[in-house]
Amino acid sequence: MSEPLPVPPAPPLWRQPRAPGVFAGFWALYIRELRRQRRAVAFALVPQALTAALLMAIFDLASPEGIAGQMPGADVPITLGAFIAPGLIAITMLNIAFQTTAFTILHAKIDGFIDIELMAPLSAISRLFAHGLLGTTMGVLVGLAVGVVLAFVVDMPFPDPLQAVLFAVLGAWCISLFGIFAGLWARKWDSLSAISTFIVTPLVFLSGAFAPVSGFEAPFADLVANQPFHFVIDGVRGGLTGAQDASALVGALGMGAIAAVGAWAVGRLIRAGFNTVA
Amino acid sequence: MPSSADTTAPMQAEAMPGPRLRSYGAVNGRGLWTLYLKEVRRFLKVFQQTVAAPVVTTLLFFAIFTLALGRTVEMVHGVSFGAFLAPGLVMMAMVQNAFANTSSSLVIGKIQGNIVDVMMPPLAPWELTVGFALGGVSRGILVGFVTAAVIALFAPVAIHDWGAVAYFALAACLMLSLLGLIGGIWSEKFEHMAAVTNFIVTPLTFLSGTFYSIDRLPPFWQAIAHVNPFFYMIDGFRYGFIGHADAPVWLGMIVLAVADVLLLLLAWWLFRIGYKLKS
Numbered sequence: 001m002s003e004p005l006p007v008p009p010a011p012p013l014w015r016q017p018r019a020p021g022v023f024a025g026f027w028a029l030y031i032r033e034l035r036r037q038r039r040a041v042a043f044a045l046v047p048q049a050l051t052a053a054l055l056m057a058i059f060d061l062a063s064p065e066g067i068a069g070q071m072p073g074a075d076v077p078i079t080l081g082a083f084i085a086p087g088l089i090a091i092t093m094l095n096i097a098f099q100t101t102a103f104t105i106l107h108a109k110i111d112g113f114i115d116i117e118l119m120a121p122l123s124a125i126s127r128l129f130a131h132g133l134l135g136t137t138m139g140v141l142v143g144l145a146v147g148v149v150l151a152f153v154v155d156m157p158f159p160d161p162l163q164a165v166l167f168a169v170l171g172a173w174c175i176s177l178f179g180i181f182a183g184l185w186a187r188k189w190d191s192l193s194a195i196s197t198f199i200v201t202p203l204v205f206l207s208g209a210f211a212p213v214s215g216f217e218a219p220f221a222d223l224v225a226n227q228p229f230h231f232v233i234d235g236v237r238g239g240l241t242g243a244q245d246a247s248a249l250v251g252a253l254g255m256g257a258i259a260a261v262g263a264w265a266v267g268r269l270i271r272a273g274f275n276t277v278a
Numbered sequence: 279m280p281s282s283a284d285t286t287a288p289m290q291a292e293a294m295p296g297p298r299l300r301s302y303g304a305v306n307g308r309g310l311w312t313l314y315l316k317e318v319r320r321f322l323k324v325f326q327q328t329v330a331a332p333v334v335t336t337l338l339f340f341a342i343f344t345l346a347l348g349r350t351v352e353m354v355h356g357v358s359f360g361a362f363l364a365p366g367l368v369m370m371a372m373v374q375n376a377f378a379n380t381s382s383s384l385v386i387g388k389i390q391g392n393i394v395d396v397m398m399p400p401l402a403p404w405e406l407t408v409g410f411a412l413g414g415v416s417r418g419i420l421v422g423f424v425t426a427a428v429i430a431l432f433a434p435v436a437i438h439d440w441g442a443v444a445y446f447a448l449a450a451c452l453m454l455s456l457l458g459l460i461g462g463i464w465s466e467k468f469e470h471m472a473a474v475t476n477f478i479v480t481p482l483t484f485l486s487g488t489f490y491s492i493d494r495l496p497p498f499w500q501a502i503a504h505v506n507p508f509f510y511m512i513d514g515f516r517y518g519f520i521g522h523a524d525a526p527v528w529l530g531m532i533v534l535a536v537a538d539v540l541l542l543l544l545a546w547w548l549f550r551i552g553y554k555l556k557s
Binding site: 039042043046047050051054055057058059061062063064065069072073080084190193194197198201202205206209210211215216 | 324326327330331334335338341342343345346347349350351469472473476477480481484485488489490494495
């Protein structure tokens with residue numbers, strides 16, 4: 001008779017496996033992806049907050065009256081700083097949301113560990129929400145960090161914080177969906193950085209984040225006023241400062257529609273196994 | 279001829295002469311050229327990321343600042359805001375890319391281990407310094423040319439003094455190329471390099487007068503600017519375009535030359551002692 005094997009002590013309650021519920025697959029993947037972001041503080045949060053602060057300092061120094069001067073051409077009177085701060089928050093958030101989703105997926109494809117996700121019993125909808133909400137979380141977190149830094153130098157009255165949060169989440173979710181598509185579509189780092197540099201960044205930056213759309217030349221004014229990111233930036237700015245060009249309701253409905261249709265389309269791609277191998 | 283497959287026969291010393299020692303003279307010209315070509319091909323292979331992307335980023339900066347401030351800021355030193363901004367942005371793109379080229383080459387080489395391909399060949403420390411540095415300068419100058427050509431479509435870019443443009447472009451690219459080299463030698467992880475870029479290079483290039491005339495600064499910061507080589511490189515380069523400088527141009531030339539020589543010596547010394555490169 002050999003000794004019975006020693007029984008390992010039971011793990012503490014909060015680490016014990018739970019019975020799989022409807023959300024178990026989603027939750028497991030979401031938490032795992034979030035844990036992969038532990039370096040984001042060094043690579044996304046601090047640099048982005050610093051860059052936003054630098055840009056604000058530059059606007060202050062480059063403008064004759066500083067950021068406390070009036071923004072020329074704005075529909076609602078607003079200072080330069082209060083106009084630009086929500087724009088900086090929104091573009092940072094959108095950029096980070098896109099990059100987080102797209103780069104984590106492509107990284108998994110190139111290093112081959114996407115197999116783990118493909119082999120696990122995960123439904124397409126769990127994977128859609130895990131990746132999409134990962135991008136949304138990271139985007140909103142980094143946007144928040146930028147907002148906290150800028151709140152020290154710019155006076156933002158926050159008339160409607162809920163509206164700002166709504167537009168931030170909708171915008172980050174929509175661009176995360178595009179990030180999932182880009183991460184699946186790309187097979188090389190080069191193709192992804194091309195999408196990021198030549199499509200996403202210009203679209204995000206040229207969306208009325210730094211100047212009122214009415215000041216643009218004739219054909220560009222309409223183009224910029226009707227692109228989805230303009231609604232995001234306008235909605236966030238309206239929520240934080242009360243100065244808004246377009247109707248919040250129209251913006252919210254439009255973004256909601258894009259979010260729903262985008263989720264459906266990207267969900268179909270995930271379920272079909274679109275380009276899962278690099 | 280006896281069959282060469284007969285491997286059991288004892289080897290004959292005179293049949294296999296030892297490798298001949300090659301002599302290089304004072305300068306290993308071929309080695310230096312090879313290192314330089316390696317550095318240039320490294321960035322040309324991904325020119326979309328190393329040349330095209332900075333051009334797009336610079337244009338975006340130009341668009342943002344002229345849109346946001348073009349109506350408030352009418353003239354700076356007698357030229358339009360666009361004409362004032364363009365040289366600063368071109369210089370910023372040049373030096374950031376010169377820095378990125380050498381620093382990424384060293385850090386990636388160290389992390390992936392292929393730095394041995396550079397440490398093993400018979401290249402003297404000064405040859406390593408020069409080869410790497412010229413690679414970074416080449417990328418900076420190429421990015422500068424392309425950016426300037428594209429930005430000239432949107433802003434009135436006229437050249438006042440070709441000599442100043444050329445001198446400050448070369449001296450500034452060399453300075454940042456060497457800083458990248460030293461930063462790359464010091465870094466052990468991508469985090470270290472990102473910290474140097476985010477906390478030193480980006481703030482210095484952003485805040486040293488790219489976007490505004492230095493007389494906008496409070497007196498204390500003006501005094502700081504006058505000991506900051508980044509300020510002199512942007513100021514001197516801009517003088518070459520618009521004909522106005524905030525500081526004497528000859529002083530900027532001397533400051534950059536001194537900074538370049540000191541950094542060259544530091545980089546050479548680091549290669550010589552093998553700091554964080556050889557164990």
